[in-house]
Each structure stands twice: as C-alpha cells, then as structure tokens.
Amino acid sequence: MLTLKNIYKSYEGKPLLRGISFDIDQGETICLLGPSGSGKSTLLRIISGLEAADEGEVFWEGQSIQSMPPHLRNFGLIFQDYALFPHLNVFENVAFGLKMQKTRKDEIALGVNKALKQVDLLGFEMRSIANLSGGEQQRVALARALAPRPRLLLFDEPLGALDRKLREYLLSELRAILQESQVPVIYVTHDQEEAFALADRVMLLHEGKIVQRGKPAEVYENPVSEWVAEFLGAGNVLEGNILKNGLVETVFGSLKMPFEGKQAENTRVPLLIRPEDVSLGDENSSLHGRVDDIRFYQNKYRVSLVGGFYFYHANPLKVGEEIGVDIARIQVLEK
Amino acid sequence: MKIKFWLPALLFLALFFFYPLVKILALGVNSPDFLALTSLKVATGSLGFTLYQALLSMLFTLVIGLPAAYIFARYDFHGKSILRALTAVPFMLPTVVVAAGFNALLGTHGWLNITLMSAFSLETPPIDILYSLKAILLAHVFYNTTIVIRIVGNALSQLDPRLNNAARLLGANRWQAFWRVTFPILRPAIFSASLLVFLFDFTSFGVILLLGGAKFATLEVEIYLQTLYYLNLPVAALLSIIQLLCTLVFSILYSKMLTRTKYQKSAKMPTRRVKSTPEKLFLIFSIIILIGLFLLPMLALPLRSVTQIDGDRGTRDLSLSADYYRELFVNSRGSRFYVPPITAAKNSLQYAAITVFLSLLLGFPVAASLAKPTRLDRLLDPLLMLPLGSSAVTLGLGFIISFSKPPLNWVASPWLIPLAHTMIALPFVIRALQPALANIPQRYREASAMLGASPLRTWFEIDFPIILRAILSAATFAFTVSLGEFGATSLLARPEYPTIPTAIYRFLSQPGALNYGQAMAMATILMLLTTLGILVIERVRVAGAEW
Known part of the structure; x- marks a missing residue:
C-alpha cells in the first residue's frame, strides 16, 4: 500500500537518511528500530507529509503522494508527547478528525464513543486534558488517531515517556487494538522489546540506512553486522583474525571457523558468540580466560572473563580462577 | 525591526509613567519646601x-x-x-x-x-x-x-x-x-x-x-x-x-x-x-x-x-x-454628587472598557514580540513591568503635576483615569497574552494537519481559539483592575465623574444609615463584577499555560 523509494534527507548539511526504501501491506505492522539520532522520526515525518524528502518518493497504492499536503493523506500520527489540544476536552480532541471529515454530529458521537471504547476510556469525554495521567493522555492520543479511520497509522515512540510497568500494559493493549483495526502500522522506537512485541517486520535503522529487515525472530537469530548484534545485545561480539585451516584467532584463543571462509588469511572479522552457546570447559578447551566477576542472574550465574566475554553457568565460579570454555556455535558477522 | 512592536507601549510608558515621575522629582527639587x-x-x-x-x-x-x-x-x-x-x-x-x-x-x-x-x-x-x-x-x-x-x-x-x-x-x-x-x-x-x-x-x-x-x-x-x-x-x-x-x-x-x-x-x-x-x-x-x-x-x-x-x-x-439599590438611581438633594450614584457604575464601566481597549492595543504587539524573544525584547521587558512595583497614588500625583498645565492640561478631562488604569493594567495584560502567543507548539498544528485540517482550518481550530482565550483573559484582567482601582483614581476622579470605588469611599466616609447602605450596595455590585471576572479568567485559562 505504502511504498518508499530511495528517500534521502539531510539536516544542516549532515546526511540523516541515505536511501530508504520499503513497502508495507494491508494489516501489517512494521517497526523501525534504531538509536536516537538515526533519523527514524524524520522518516515518519516524511511519510506523513510534515516534511519533504530531499530525494526519493513516497507512493500510496502506486500513486505518488509527494505533493499531497498532510491533511489530505488521512494518515494517523501518534506523537511522542501526544500533542493533545489543550483548549479542547477529551471528547473534542477525539472528535477533531471526524469533524474535519464533515461527519454528521450523531455519527461523530458514535465514532468518538467507539474510539474511546477501544482504548477503554469511556466516561472520560468531558475531562480536561490537563487532568489526565500520562497513560490516559497516551490512550486519548491513540483514540484521536483511530477515530477518523486513517489509511495508515504512524507511531512516533508513543510509549517513550511512560514508566516501565505502564509501558508493558499499554503494549499488550496496543497489540490487540492494532490487530483488530487491520490498519497498516509504522511504529518507530528505540526499544527492541517494544519492536519485537508488535512487529510483523522489523527494520533496523543505522546511520540513515536500513541495515537489516525481517521477522523479529529472524533478525534476532541472524544479526548481519557487528552493529546490529551489539544494538540488539545478542551476545559476545569479538574480533577474530583468520588463520590457516579454517581457524580463527581471538584474544581468548583459537577457534574452528563454522564454515569454509571465503575471507582471505589475516583478515579481521567480527564474531558473535551467544552466551547460550558457551559452556564451562577444561584445559583442553579452545578458549581460555580468567574470571573477572560473578553475578547471580535469575536462576544461574553470569560469569564474565577479563576482557568482557560472558556466559551463564549453573554454579558460581571463583573470581580470579583460570578457566576454559567450550563454544558450540560461532556466527560470523559483517563489519 | 522588532522595535516597532514596542514603540506604542514605550511611548505610552514614557508619557504616562516616566514623564510624571520626572515631573514629581523636578517639582520636589525645585521647591524650597x-x-x-x-x-x-x-x-x-x-x-x-x-x-x-x-x-x-x-x-x-x-x-x-x-x-x-x-x-x-x-x-x-x-x-x-x-x-x-x-x-x-x-x-x-x-x-x-x-x-x-x-x-x-x-x-x-x-x-x-x-x-x-x-x-x-x-x-x-x-x-x-x-x-x-x-x-x-x-x-x-x-x-x-x-x-x-x-x-x-x-x-x-x-x-x-x-x-x-x-x-x-x-x-x-x-x-x-x-x-x-x-x-x-x-x-x-x-x-x-x-x-x-x-x-x-x-x-x-x-x-x-x-x-x-x-x-x-x-x-x-x-x-x-x-x-x-x-x-x-x-x-x-x-x-x-x-x-x-x-x-x-x-x-x-x-x-x-x-x-x-x-x-x-x-x-x-x-x-x-x-x-x-x-x-x-x-x-x-x-x-x-x-x-x-x-x-x-x-x-x-x-x-x-x-x-x-x-x-x-x-x-x-x-x-x-432592595431600598439601598433603588436609592442608587436617585439624585438626592444635599448629596455630594451632582449625579445619581449609579452614574459612578456607568463611568467605571466606560473607563474599564477604554482600559481594556488601550491595554490590549498596546500590549498585544509587545506580547507577540516577547513570544519569540530577542535580546532587545529581554532588555525592554523589565521596563514595562516597572509600573507593577510603583505605587498607584504616586502615579496619580504624577498625573496631576504633569497634566494640569498647558501644553498638557487634561486634568479636567475624564480621560486621565483610564490612561492611569491602562498604565497599571498593562503588565498584567502582557503577562496574560504572552504565554499563549509563545506556547502554541508546532506539534498542535501538525497534529491538526494529520487529522485532516487544512492550514487555514488549523488556524481557526487551534491558533485562534487559544489566542482568543488569552485575549479574553487579558481583557478581563484589565477590566477588573480598572473597575477596582482606587489609588490613582482617588486622586484623579473629579466629583462629577465618580467611579464605583470613589463613590463607595465617599458613601462610607459620610454618616447615616442610607449612605452606609448605599456603600454596601455599590460594593456588592463591584464584588459581583470582580468575582465574575475571576471566574471568566479561571474558565478560559488554557490548560498547561503558565501565568
């Protein structure tokens, strides 16, 4: 339905978006995941028409909407700070979009009622915006965006300002509402838990480019680059130096490479070793290190070695002890 | 140039605040007493x-x-x-x-x-x-x-x-x-x-x-x-x-x-x-x-x-x-007024209306300029707040000294009172207008656009109502300040042009149950008007705006 082709955008001479392309289908939820400053909010503003791209085009069902002003696009946008109108009460806020569509009065009342029911805020109609809690404001913002039945819903870090508990609660509510509405959704966040919980597809944004895209489980399972692995916190990312015979050398020792390396000898590659693929070994193990710190974590111990390498073990080890570890799996990443 | 926003207010301030103060000083220094x-x-x-x-x-x-x-x-x-x-x-x-x-x-x-x-x-x-x-x-x-x-x-x-x-x-x-x-x-x-x-x-x-x-x-x-x-x-x-x-x-x-x-x-x-x-x-x-x-x-x-x-x-x-109220409409003989007391209410309302008009006229450009303050604005801002700290009686005295002789012989004119009131109300008016003019975040307009409002519609639905509320509350401030002002008015009001407060004062300072009762009636009217004003200000306040 929505297609982005090669979007470029710079701010004050600095490139912010460098060739973004993707499309989104009916009922699909896409999460744009990236650290702050990665340009994800700007991309959302370009889609909504609040800002223009330097290059590239935005299409809706094949038609370019490049020159269409935001108020004709019928996209819903949920702002990070909600941007509820301070001079209107809850009802008037939610009714705003329907009013713009010149809906009849009784239908406006019905639409508002339906939207408030969806976000579980019936009875709040006459409340002033100033008297709402953060979570309530968030839900009013959602109802306001849903009421005019937008063709596309855009979320700009909508849960960012809320505390953790409330965030988790609203996240599950949001999932249910989005599934019910069948509207395509683009959801921008820096929080991977949020992204993985909501997304049909995740796109990772780094330095203005989509560095990886796919289903949440795929992305988590196969991070393509060192940056993605680090950003997702997938495990130990270390540098390896390729030796002869399919061996790779790390500061902790030499390891067998997982596949026939195309890389030439003496090239340096980033490796991902997930803690769940690591177990305690002995002096014959391929990797060795000295225990730096032991921390009890959930039902086991988090063991970290001097140099930062970590894994989990059922029993506590002694700090300072020299140990060997066995590695079940290594993933080779791109630089 | 931003100075043009300030010019009317600054000229007003110069003529009706600093000039009277200088005249007071000059009169003092030049007198042997x-x-x-x-x-x-x-x-x-x-x-x-x-x-x-x-x-x-x-x-x-x-x-x-x-x-x-x-x-x-x-x-x-x-x-x-x-x-x-x-x-x-x-x-x-x-x-x-x-x-x-x-x-x-x-x-x-x-x-x-x-x-x-x-x-x-x-x-x-x-x-x-x-x-x-x-x-x-x-x-x-x-x-x-x-x-x-x-x-x-x-x-x-x-x-x-x-x-x-x-x-x-x-x-x-x-x-x-x-x-x-x-x-x-x-x-x-x-x-x-x-x-x-x-x-x-x-x-x-x-x-x-x-x-x-x-x-x-x-x-x-x-x-x-x-x-x-x-x-x-x-x-x-x-x-x-x-x-x-x-x-x-x-x-x-x-x-x-x-x-x-x-x-x-x-x-x-x-x-x-x-x-x-x-x-x-x-x-x-x-x-x-x-x-x-x-x-x-x-x-x-x-x-x-x-x-x-x-x-x-x-x-x-x-x-x-309701006798005391009825009496307000009677021009009784032997009264110190030459007019029925209710005229005081009429005068007060007129003065208040002029004060509202003048203070909005002078205050709006200043508040608009302060909405996106430059160094000039920050420099000039405290100047306009000065009348807040000075005494109204002194202002009245300054007016009497400054405007009683040609070329500025206005002391017989009832206009001096609303001018003094405007001077006193202006800081309030600016402070009431400024946050609304400054704080309409772009996000509100964007949210409105995303909900399908054209730029023109957005102005009517978002900007205008917020500004209107600010204007309304600023106007009410000016109105209530003018209605109740006693310090400067007590010096400037002439017997034939009483205001509500000066009329109450005169009633209270004369003996007799009737005078007393009329003071009560007049003060009640003023209290109701002021309370109404406070309610309006509270009512139109835009949530989240700081005054």
Missing part, C-alpha cells in the same frame, strides 16, 4: 508608621498563613479545594470591597454590632474596631494570607519526606529534625513569602484609608492627604520619592530571594487524613479560623446590602429590602 525640616518630619513620621504597620501585618499574616500552608500541604479533608480557592479570592478583590466587607461585619452598622445590640438590648454599638490599627492589620491578613499559603505551601508539598526520615534515623528527635532539616529547607520560601507580604502591606493604600482613616498616615495616605487636602505638592513629591526608593529596594531583595527558592522536584510529600486527636483539633481549629476570616466578610457585605434596619432604640426589625 522639599527638604525643609517640617517636610522631613512628615516624611520620617509616615515612613516609620508605614514600616511599623507593614511589619506587624506581615507577622500576623505569617501566624495565620503558616499553619494554613501546613494543613493544605499535609492533610486531606473534605472541601479542601473549595477552602483553598476561598483563601485566594481576596487577593483579586478591590480594596474598597474588602473595606466595605469588614465594615459590614465589624462596623457600627455591621452584623457583629447589630447582633450584640439585639442580644443584650444595648443602645450603642459595643464593638469599636474600625478606624483602628487592628482593622488595618485584619484586612492585611485577609488580603495576603494566600501568598503565604501558595509560596510556603508549595515548598512544603515539594519537601522530600525522606529527608526528615533520614534525620530521624541519624538520631535526631522530632524537634531537632524539624529545626535542623525541615526549617532550613523551608526558610527561603518563608522569607520570600514574608518579603512579598511586607511589600504589599508597605504599599497598601485603600485598606488603610478606608479602615484606618486619615489619622493612620502611611506614606501612601500622606501623599494623598498632602496632595488633595493640604495642597502641599513638594511634600507629596518627597514622600513619593521615598516610597519609590523603598519599593525598589524591597523588590530587588525579593527577586534576589526568589532565585534562591528553587526546589528540586523530588519525591512529593504525600497528603493524608488526620489521625490523632491533637491533629484533628488543630485541623478543625485552623479551618474555623480560615472560614471566619475569609468567608464572613465576603458574606456580610452582600447580606448587609439587602438588609434594612428599622427602629433605633430597643426594638430593631431586620427586613429584606
């Missing part, structure tokens, strides 16, 4: 009394205000928000209304004396509290307690309860914890509240003239007397200059203090219901005092204005009547 021994004697006498009454008033205000601040910050009880709103109302009420209210409660024709005389069949009023220092202090406490409740209450409710707990755990007993931890943290708030209360008491005029009388000559009252009754302008000039210097010093002290009253927002002090009996007694006692102090005068006034008392000795019949 300016620093004569007799003048200095008058000055030191009234300065001394001004400081004395301000200090006493401040202390009593603290005595009432600190416990009140404490109960509002600490306890939950029924009617808390209503009681808090009640304590804030007096601050906006005109001085003549407050004076009339206390008169209706405690005066010789007031409820307390009526009740006592009926109960004990007395011939003369047993209580003679009006026209004394006590009455002045009482009215000052009535006025300014809300300042203490606001400033100290805020500090109290932002006080991190863990600090006190930490002190207790470190071995301090209750008293030590209070004295070593809680009090030092609250001290700046208490000081700045005290200073502000002191400043208001120092510059108080209407309350002292109406409830104390001419024998309690503070600087303000003395300026008034020297100008209108002794026609001794050099002495009035000397007093004005002393007054201005003192206010300047206190204001600087206050703003210095204010910078130290910044609290980190931390864990908020939770409020709770009272538990122990002593707490309960303390709370009930405090609430009774607050209701007595704040509700009774405001109830006494309207009730007294519709109560007729017949029979003078022994038998007294109270009856409901």
Whole structure:
C-alpha cells in the first residue's frame, strides 16, 4: 500500500537518511528500530507529509503522494508527547478528525464513543486534558488517531515517556487494538522489546540506512553486522583474525571457523558468540580466560572473563580462577 | 525591526509613567519646601508608621498563613479545594470591597454590632474596631494570607519526606529534625513569602484609608492627604520619592530571594487524613479560623446590602429590602454628587472598557514580540513591568503635576483615569497574552494537519481559539483592575465623574444609615463584577499555560 523509494534527507548539511526504501501491506505492522539520532522520526515525518524528502518518493497504492499536503493523506500520527489540544476536552480532541471529515454530529458521537471504547476510556469525554495521567493522555492520543479511520497509522515512540510497568500494559493493549483495526502500522522506537512485541517486520535503522529487515525472530537469530548484534545485545561480539585451516584467532584463543571462509588469511572479522552457546570447559578447551566477576542472574550465574566475554553457568565460579570454555556455535558477522 | 512592536507601549510608558515621575522629582527639587525640616518630619513620621504597620501585618499574616500552608500541604479533608480557592479570592478583590466587607461585619452598622445590640438590648454599638490599627492589620491578613499559603505551601508539598526520615534515623528527635532539616529547607520560601507580604502591606493604600482613616498616615495616605487636602505638592513629591526608593529596594531583595527558592522536584510529600486527636483539633481549629476570616466578610457585605434596619432604640426589625439599590438611581438633594450614584457604575464601566481597549492595543504587539524573544525584547521587558512595583497614588500625583498645565492640561478631562488604569493594567495584560502567543507548539498544528485540517482550518481550530482565550483573559484582567482601582483614581476622579470605588469611599466616609447602605450596595455590585471576572479568567485559562 505504502511504498518508499530511495528517500534521502539531510539536516544542516549532515546526511540523516541515505536511501530508504520499503513497502508495507494491508494489516501489517512494521517497526523501525534504531538509536536516537538515526533519523527514524524524520522518516515518519516524511511519510506523513510534515516534511519533504530531499530525494526519493513516497507512493500510496502506486500513486505518488509527494505533493499531497498532510491533511489530505488521512494518515494517523501518534506523537511522542501526544500533542493533545489543550483548549479542547477529551471528547473534542477525539472528535477533531471526524469533524474535519464533515461527519454528521450523531455519527461523530458514535465514532468518538467507539474510539474511546477501544482504548477503554469511556466516561472520560468531558475531562480536561490537563487532568489526565500520562497513560490516559497516551490512550486519548491513540483514540484521536483511530477515530477518523486513517489509511495508515504512524507511531512516533508513543510509549517513550511512560514508566516501565505502564509501558508493558499499554503494549499488550496496543497489540490487540492494532490487530483488530487491520490498519497498516509504522511504529518507530528505540526499544527492541517494544519492536519485537508488535512487529510483523522489523527494520533496523543505522546511520540513515536500513541495515537489516525481517521477522523479529529472524533478525534476532541472524544479526548481519557487528552493529546490529551489539544494538540488539545478542551476545559476545569479538574480533577474530583468520588463520590457516579454517581457524580463527581471538584474544581468548583459537577457534574452528563454522564454515569454509571465503575471507582471505589475516583478515579481521567480527564474531558473535551467544552466551547460550558457551559452556564451562577444561584445559583442553579452545578458549581460555580468567574470571573477572560473578553475578547471580535469575536462576544461574553470569560469569564474565577479563576482557568482557560472558556466559551463564549453573554454579558460581571463583573470581580470579583460570578457566576454559567450550563454544558450540560461532556466527560470523559483517563489519 | 522588532522595535516597532514596542514603540506604542514605550511611548505610552514614557508619557504616562516616566514623564510624571520626572515631573514629581523636578517639582520636589525645585521647591524650597522639599527638604525643609517640617517636610522631613512628615516624611520620617509616615515612613516609620508605614514600616511599623507593614511589619506587624506581615507577622500576623505569617501566624495565620503558616499553619494554613501546613494543613493544605499535609492533610486531606473534605472541601479542601473549595477552602483553598476561598483563601485566594481576596487577593483579586478591590480594596474598597474588602473595606466595605469588614465594615459590614465589624462596623457600627455591621452584623457583629447589630447582633450584640439585639442580644443584650444595648443602645450603642459595643464593638469599636474600625478606624483602628487592628482593622488595618485584619484586612492585611485577609488580603495576603494566600501568598503565604501558595509560596510556603508549595515548598512544603515539594519537601522530600525522606529527608526528615533520614534525620530521624541519624538520631535526631522530632524537634531537632524539624529545626535542623525541615526549617532550613523551608526558610527561603518563608522569607520570600514574608518579603512579598511586607511589600504589599508597605504599599497598601485603600485598606488603610478606608479602615484606618486619615489619622493612620502611611506614606501612601500622606501623599494623598498632602496632595488633595493640604495642597502641599513638594511634600507629596518627597514622600513619593521615598516610597519609590523603598519599593525598589524591597523588590530587588525579593527577586534576589526568589532565585534562591528553587526546589528540586523530588519525591512529593504525600497528603493524608488526620489521625490523632491533637491533629484533628488543630485541623478543625485552623479551618474555623480560615472560614471566619475569609468567608464572613465576603458574606456580610452582600447580606448587609439587602438588609434594612428599622427602629433605633430597643426594638430593631431586620427586613429584606432592595431600598439601598433603588436609592442608587436617585439624585438626592444635599448629596455630594451632582449625579445619581449609579452614574459612578456607568463611568467605571466606560473607563474599564477604554482600559481594556488601550491595554490590549498596546500590549498585544509587545506580547507577540516577547513570544519569540530577542535580546532587545529581554532588555525592554523589565521596563514595562516597572509600573507593577510603583505605587498607584504616586502615579496619580504624577498625573496631576504633569497634566494640569498647558501644553498638557487634561486634568479636567475624564480621560486621565483610564490612561492611569491602562498604565497599571498593562503588565498584567502582557503577562496574560504572552504565554499563549509563545506556547502554541508546532506539534498542535501538525497534529491538526494529520487529522485532516487544512492550514487555514488549523488556524481557526487551534491558533485562534487559544489566542482568543488569552485575549479574553487579558481583557478581563484589565477590566477588573480598572473597575477596582482606587489609588490613582482617588486622586484623579473629579466629583462629577465618580467611579464605583470613589463613590463607595465617599458613601462610607459620610454618616447615616442610607449612605452606609448605599456603600454596601455599590460594593456588592463591584464584588459581583470582580468575582465574575475571576471566574471568566479561571474558565478560559488554557490548560498547561503558565501565568
């Protein structure tokens, strides 16, 4: 339905978006995941028409909407700070979009009622915006965006300002509402838990480019680059130096490479070793290190070695002890 | 160029504020009486009394205000928000209304004396509290307690309860914890509240003239007397200059203090219901005092204005009547007015309308310019706030001196009064407009666009209503300020052009039940108009806007 082709955008001479392309289908939820400053909010503003791209085009069902002003696009946008109108009460806020569509009065009342029911805020109609809690404001913002039945819903870090508990609660509510509405959704966040919980597809944004895209489980399972692995916190990312015979050398020792390396000898590659693929070994193990710190974590111990390498073990080890570890799996990443 | 936004207001300020001040100074310096021994004697006498009454008033205000601040910050009880709103109302009420209210409660024709005389069949009023220092202090406490409740209450409710707990755990007993931890943290708030209360008491005029009388000559009252009754302008000039210097010093002290009253927002002090009996007694006692102090005068006034008392000795019949109001429309013979008293209301409304128009006209461009402040704006802004700190009586004196001789001979013109009112209202108007003009975040317009509103529609749905509300509240501010203004008006109003406050003052200073009743009726009208104004301001306030 929505297609982005090669979007470029710079701010004050600095490139912010460098060739973004993707499309989104009916009922699909896409999460744009990236650290702050990665340009994800700007991309959302370009889609909504609040800002223009330097290059590239935005299409809706094949038609370019490049020159269409935001108020004709019928996209819903949920702002990070909600941007509820301070001079209107809850009802008037939610009714705003329907009013713009010149809906009849009784239908406006019905639409508002339906939207408030969806976000579980019936009875709040006459409340002033100033008297709402953060979570309530968030839900009013959602109802306001849903009421005019937008063709596309855009979320700009909508849960960012809320505390953790409330965030988790609203996240599950949001999932249910989005599934019910069948509207395509683009959801921008820096929080991977949020992204993985909501997304049909995740796109990772780094330095203005989509560095990886796919289903949440795929992305988590196969991070393509060192940056993605680090950003997702997938495990130990270390540098390896390729030796002869399919061996790779790390500061902790030499390891067998997982596949026939195309890389030439003496090239340096980033490796991902997930803690769940690591177990305690002995002096014959391929990797060795000295225990730096032991921390009890959930039902086991988090063991970290001097140099930062970590894994989990059922029993506590002694700090300072020299140990060997066995590695079940290594993933080779791109630089 | 942004200066053009400022030009009208600055010209106005120059002509109607600085020029009169310079004229006062010039008149003083050029007169041999300016620093004569007799003048200095008058000055030191009234300065001394001004400081004395301000200090006493401040202390009593603290005595009432600190416990009140404490109960509002600490306890939950029924009617808390209503009681808090009640304590804030007096601050906006005109001085003549407050004076009339206390008169209706405690005066010789007031409820307390009526009740006592009926109960004990007395011939003369047993209580003679009006026209004394006590009455002045009482009215000052009535006025300014809300300042203490606001400033100290805020500090109290932002006080991190863990600090006190930490002190207790470190071995301090209750008293030590209070004295070593809680009090030092609250001290700046208490000081700045005290200073502000002191400043208001120092510059108080209407309350002292109406409830104390001419024998309690503070600087303000003395300026008034020297100008209108002794026609001794050099002495009035000397007093004005002393007054201005003192206010300047206190204001600087206050703003210095204010910078130290910044609290980190931390864990908020939770409020709770009272538990122990002593707490309960303390709370009930405090609430009774607050209701007595704040509700009774405001109830006494309207009730007294519709109560007729017949029979003078022994038998007294109270009856409901609108006679006092009817009398306002009659141009009675022997009255000091040449017009029916209701003309005062007409004049006041006209002046208020002109004040609204002028202050919006001058204030709007300034507020718009301040919305996106440049260095020039920041430089000019305090200039326009100056009239806030100076005394209205001095402004009136300055007008009389400046505009009574050709080429600016306007003293006979009724226009001087709305001009003075505009000068006084302008800072309020600018402050009311500025946040709305400054704070319409782009996000609101974007949100509106995303919901399908065209740019034009967005202006009508978002910008315009928010600005309109600000204009409405600014206009109401100007309107109520003008309606109730007494200081400058008392010097400028000519007998044939009375305003509501000057009419009330004249009625109150004449003997007789009818004059008294008409004062009550007129003050009730003013009180209703002002309350209506306050309600409008509260109603149109845009959520989240800071005033």
